[in-house]
Amino acid sequence: MERLSYEFPGGNPIPTANSAVLIGVLGSGNLEVLVESASLGGACRIEIETAAFGFGRIWEAVLTDIFDQWRVGDVRISINDAGATPAVVSLRLNQALQAFAGKKP
Amino acid sequence: MTSWYEATARQRIAGLLDPDTFAEILRPEDRITSPHLRELGAPAAFDDGVVVGRGLLAGRPVLVAAQEGAFMGGAVGEVHGAKITGLLERAMDERPAAVLLLLETGGVRLHEANAGLIAVSEIMRAILAVRAAQIPVIVLNGGRYGVFGGMGIAASLCDAIVMSEEGRLGLSGPEVIETTMGVEEFDASDRALVWRTVGGKNRYILGEAATLVSDDIAEFRAAAAVLVDAALPLDLPEVEAEHAMLRERLERFSDIGDAQEIWARLGIASPETLPILDSDTFLRVTEGKAVRRKGDAA
Numbered sequence: 001m002e003r004l005s006y007e008f009p010g011g012n013p014i015p016t017a018n019s020a021v022l023i024g025v026l027g028s029g030n031l032e033v034l035v036e037s038a039s040l041g042g043a044c045r046i047e048i049e050t051a052a053f054g055f056g057r058i059w060e061a062v063l064t065d066i067f068d069q070w071r072v073g074d075v076r077i078s079i080n081d082a083g084a085t086p087a088v089v090s091l092r093l094n095q096a097l098q099a100f101a102g103k104k105p
Numbered sequence: 106m107t108s109w110y111e112a113t114a115r116q117r118i119a120g121l122l123d124p125d126t127f128a129e130i131l132r133p134e135d136r137i138t139s140p141h142l143r144e145l146g147a148p149a150a151f152d153d154g155v156v157v158g159r160g161l162l163a164g165r166p167v168l169v170a171a172q173e174g175a176f177m178g179g180a181v182g183e184v185h186g187a188k189i190t191g192l193l194e195r196a197m198d199e200r201p202a203a204v205l206l207l208l209e210t211g212g213v214r215l216h217e218a219n220a221g222l223i224a225v226s227e228i229m230r231a232i233l234a235v236r237a238a239q240i241p242v243i244v245l246n247g248g249r250y251g252v253f254g255g256m257g258i259a260a261s262l263c264d265a266i267v268m269s270e271e272g273r274l275g276l277s278g279p280e281v282i283e284t285t286m287g288v289e290e291f292d293a294s295d296r297a298l299v300w301r302t303v304g305g306k307n308r309y310i311l312g313e314a315a316t317l318v319s320d321d322i323a324e325f326r327a328a329a330a331v332l333v334d335a336a337l338p339l340d341l342p343e344v345e346a347e348h349a350m351l352r353e354r355l356e357r358f359s360d361i362g363d364a365q366e367i368w369a370r371l372g373i374a375s376p377e378t379l380p381i382l383d384s385d386t387f388l389r390v391t392e393g394k395a396v397r398r399k400g401d402a403a
Contacts, residue, residue, distance in 0.1 A: 001146045020134040025113055026150040027175030034133050034151055049148040080148040 004048040004056055006063055011044045011073025013037075014101050023096040031081040031089060033096040042073035050081035062086045066093045075100070107322045109247040110271045114156050114171035117207050120322035121245070121329065122169065127160035130195075131188060139182045141217045150176045153184040157192045159201070163330040168196050171207035174250040179210035181256060182217040186224020193231035196240050203241045203333035206263065211278065212254015225255035232262045233339070241265070241336040245325050246272040247318075251303065253278045264337045264400070265315035267328045268305035270384065274313060275303040301364045301380055306387060310368060311354070312396035319384045337400040347399060354396055371396070 016037075024032040038045065046063055077096070084092070107120055118127055131137045133151035142149040154176035159168050170189045172179040181189075189206070196204045213221040232242050242263040246252045251273030252260050260266055260274060268274065277285070279293035279302075292298060301307055309317040315332070318324035337343070358367050368376035371394045379387060 001143075001148055020132065022115075022133040022151060025173055025175040026148060026154075027173075030175065032133075032150060036134055051148055078151070080150060082148060 002048075002050050002053045002056070004050065004059055006046045006048075006060060007040075008044045008046075008063070008067040009042060009073075011042055011067070011071045011075075013042075013074040014072055014097075016100055016102050018100050018102060021096060021100040023099055024092045026080045026082050028082050029084055029088065031079055031084040031092055033092050034078040035096045035100040036076045036078075038074060038076040040074050040076065044072050044075050044077065046077040046079065048079040048081060050079075050083075052081070052083045058086055059089075062089050063093075066090065066097075069094075070097050072097065106319075108320050109245075109269060109322050109325055110249060110320050112322060113175065114173040114207065114209075117245075117322060117325075118156060118158075118160070118169055118171050121205070121207070121326050122160040122162055122167070123164065127158055127169070129156060129158040130192070131157065137184055137188075139184050139217070141182060141220065145216055147216070153182060153188065154179060155185045155188050157188045159199070162202070162205070162326070162333060165202035165330075165333050166199070167333060168192050168199065168201045168204045169207065170205075172209045172248075174209035174248045177214055177216075178250050179208070179248070180212065180214035180216075181210060181221050181225050181228070182214040183220035183224050185214070186221065186228055190224070190227045190231045193228070193235050193242070196235050197238055200238075200240060203243050203329075204235060205243050205245060205329055206260070207245045208252045208256055208260055209246075209248030209250050210252055210254070210256045211250055212256050222255070225259065229255075229259050229262055232259060236262075236264060236336065236339045239336040239339075241332060241334070243267065243329055243332045245329060246274060246314075247305070247320060247325065248272065251275070251278070261313065264335075265332050266308070266313060267316045267318060267325060267332070268308055268314040269318055269320045269325075270300070270305045270387075271320050272305040272308075272314075273300070273303045274305075274308050279303070297380065298363075306379060307364045307367075310364075310371065310373075310391060310395045312350075312398035312401075315398060315400075317384050317388060324384075350397055
């Protein structure tokens with residue numbers, strides 16, 4: 001297992017009634033994404049526990065894309081991963097942020 | 106129609122209960138996770154693979170636990186088991202109209218060894234305590250991984266099991282039987298054999314499932330709504346009667362090697378067609394033929 005952590009500064013808080021949202025399942029080739037409000041000075045912090053070693057650069061690329069798209073701040077995103085592909089990671093993060101923003105997934 | 110088989114544990118709860126009535130206990134953000142998996146270097150799910158809480162079913166208060174089969178095959182670890190046991194013990198205080206167990210599990214989580222075994226035995230004891238307090242415990246079984254191992258025993262201790270044809274119920278799973286007893290005893294790759302042995306239809310005919318429903322969350326909901334507020338008696342005469350019924354069933358079919366022969370002996374017409382019938386037709390064809398089940402008058 002590898003633990004990874006990223007922080008993206010300069011985002012904007014999402015106006016939402018949700019304090020936390022969970023999307024996805026920690027099943028083979030899948031991941032679960034927990035999005036919570038957190039006072040991080042406008043930053044978006046993403047913590048990952050993944051069963052697959054050595055994919056830090058790919059995680060960083062996918063998460064940078066997601067952050068550029070959403071520009072969210074003051075959120076903590078926690079991910080448990082069981083070997084999901086980058087496309088699945090991207091899909092789940094979009095689902096999770098949509099659900100957190102109050103849109104029906 | 107929404108498939109129970111395809112749904113996650115959280116989707117099943119959302120479809121089963123009255124809309125927006127579910128309140129989760131020990132939510133994912135509380136991070137009550139398995140201490141054992143991390144030591145083994147495996148990621149641990151935020152809910153340890155089981156969602157517990159309370160809500161309303163057709164207006165009646167219920168406690169609910171739903172296992173997530175996609176996480177480690179729904180296997181019961183220490184935290185996972187403690188969440189189910191805690192929910193059952195809470196029923197003794199809250200006295201809901203029922204405790205609903207949405208099971209999908211291979212049994213004990215082997216990574217957690219004795220802690221998982223103890224957790225399953227604690228669930229069994231708690232189920233019997235809740236039943237003795239005359240609160241019905243109802244199992245809903247229609248997930249991909251079936252209900253096996255110690256949780257197969259736990260399910261059979263409950264008041265009633267609602268199954269779909271896709272659901273499976275057993276002690277040792279098909280692969281375990283094949284590995285230990287040989288492929289001549291049980292060919293786990295023969296899916297038709299597996300389902301006509303441990304699948305929902307045969308479990309219904311054998312008197313183990315109280316209801317057979319289609320693979321539709323709405324049908325599970327309707328079947329569960331009928332079973333709340335109706336606890337079966339649990340006392341020594343009842344247990345002895347159940348043992349007698351099981352002994353009689355074993356004697357009656359002990360010479361038989363395939364479920365289809367049981368169906369024929371029970372007088373079901375064209376038994377070879379049962380596996381392809383939809384649930385409504387199946388229930389009509391087998392009406393009055395199934396083995397007596399728990400709670401049926403002797």
